[in-house]
Amino acid sequence: MFELSRQFAEEQDQSDPLKTHREQFYFPQRNGKDAIYFCGNSLGLQPKKVRPAIEQELTDWQHHAVEGYWNAENPWLYYQQYCSKPLIDIVGASQEELTVMNTLTVNLHLLLMSFYRPTKQRFKVLMEAGAFPSDQYAVETQVRMHGFDPETAIIEVAPRAGEYLIREEDIFEIIARESSSLAIILLGGINYYTGQLFNMQSITKAAHRVGAVAGFDLAHVVGNVPLKLHDWEVDFAVWCSYKYLNGGPGAVGGAFIHERHARDTNRQRLGGWWGNEESTRFKMEKGFKPKSRAEGWQISTAQVFNMVALKASLELFESAGMAALRDKSIKLTNYLEFLLKHIENIKFEIITPKNCKERGAQLSLLFHDKGREIQQKMTDAGIIVDWREPGVIRISPAPLYNSYGDVFHFYEIIANIDSNA
Missing domain, CATH: 3.90.1150.10 (Aspartate Aminotransferase, domain 1)
Structure with a gap:
């Protein structure tokens, strides 16, 4: 060949x-x-395409100032949607399940606040040994915030002695063994060190079988390997945009929340102006009313200048x-x-x-x-x-x-x- x-x-x-x-x-x-x-x-x-795209936003800021939210070439009021629409095919989701916001670890913390709801009996988190340090830090601190000891609350699945890759059957064995105590599974879709791609569909099924939540860090997956997050019934996922998506250093991150959760406006989360229902946002009233989609997890105004490079890159993904x-x-x-x-x-x-x-x-x-x-x-x-x-x-x-x-x-x-x- x-x-x-x-x-x-x-x-x-x-x-x-x-x-x-x-x-x-x-x-x-x-x-x-x-x-x-x-x-x-x-x-x-x-x-x-990035330089002219940034120049366009600078020109619109110069000419329109605050009215750029409505009158810019790409009105800023909806800027996150210009990035989320092309991501639909890349991650296998509907637009209501996607949002573009913050950075990866910030989004991970926000979604763990919503999906890691431990009890005295069901409080453990399953991760891969050698997960990217930021994920380890996020889970460690989340566990501590709920009053649990990371030594007992975090379970790591590791390669067997003399091996470098994690066997799928070892993941399943831990899920079955910890079925009554497991709250959430959080894996990197691809392990950053070895490059191992995990079978997210089968892992999600195994998690749901025992009543646990399945979440994934897709930093090394999005824009690299085709995904079907909706069909696989993944509960949530987060990613950065500066690797395969070419969004630039420190580029805006993304999040997926399955529609069964995204539509649940009673699910716990941190509230902010941009996550509030648009029909009441500008009434400036008390009482957070989240959007009934993934954008209900947004907190702040869309970061236009931190999204513009991603928007330009995603146009190339659409054509390819x-x-x-x-x-x-x-x-x-x-x-x-x-x-x-x-x-x-x-x-x-x-x-x-x-x-x-x-x-x-x-x-x-x-x-x-x-x-x-x-x-x-x-x-x-x-x-x-x-x-x-x-x-x-x-x-x-x-x-x-x-x-x-x-x-x-x-x-x-x-x-x-x-x-x-």
Whole structure:
């Protein structure tokens, strides 16, 4: 299927139906040419549409001031909806189940306040061992706020001895064992370190079977792998927009609340002006009346200048389509794996699942020795990848802007790295 030649990569790029999307992004420069950028799982590239999009909002602010909420080219009163509409297909939800607001961990705290309602008997939270630290901190502090000890309230599912990936049957075993005490399951849809994609549908079913809530941190999933959050009956999910969605550093986050919860205006939450029912919002009266949709969790006015880059990027996702992006992503990552198997000068092991259906656009290379030095040599050679302690280089060819040529050039460079120097 794959060939170890530059010609093969060039032929694949010529026939790539998404090849023109690459031209819509700026690449960092290294030694006078485009860097090989395989770090979209950390921060996506800047779409060329962003600058004119920001200029439009600046112009509208200049010309309209407060009346921009109604008279701007994109009226600010509804700005979050310009981002949530394209996300419908990306995450598999209806618009009433989606909102764009705040940042990931802020949204996680807000939704845990609504969905983590522990009792003396049912108070435990199931997480993956080695979850992203921010998720660990959020759950730890939420548990403490309810008067529980994280040591007993938080259960971690870990890989078995000598393994790097979490077995699905081990998740199910813990759910069954803790069925009467489990309040919520909170997993990263993709583990940031190993790149393992969890079966969110089956995990959600198992959670509901014992009366627990299923929530997911989708930071490494949204814009990477197609989702069907509504059909899978996921209770809630949160994500950031600066990775695969290319929303810019610190970009606005997003949240999904299943319609059965979104429509329940009696569900506990923190109230704010922008989450209040629009028909009564400007009456300026006491008494919070949340919208009967995910926007009922919004607190503050839409962050226009923190949403504009995301809006511009999502237009590219709409033209590409998640199905085509996923198809190219699988091919790119499989091609990368094929080439890595021909590397003999440096020693590493790929700890990401071999099955392409169990991973996204990332391969995690575990180095037992000199990994940091090798990553620096990649950087010096014009390759931008991501290092994570204690020993992983994460390589992520994003299908919206990376090419087969990028992957082959990466191989050519690292095949000549002297790991002993």
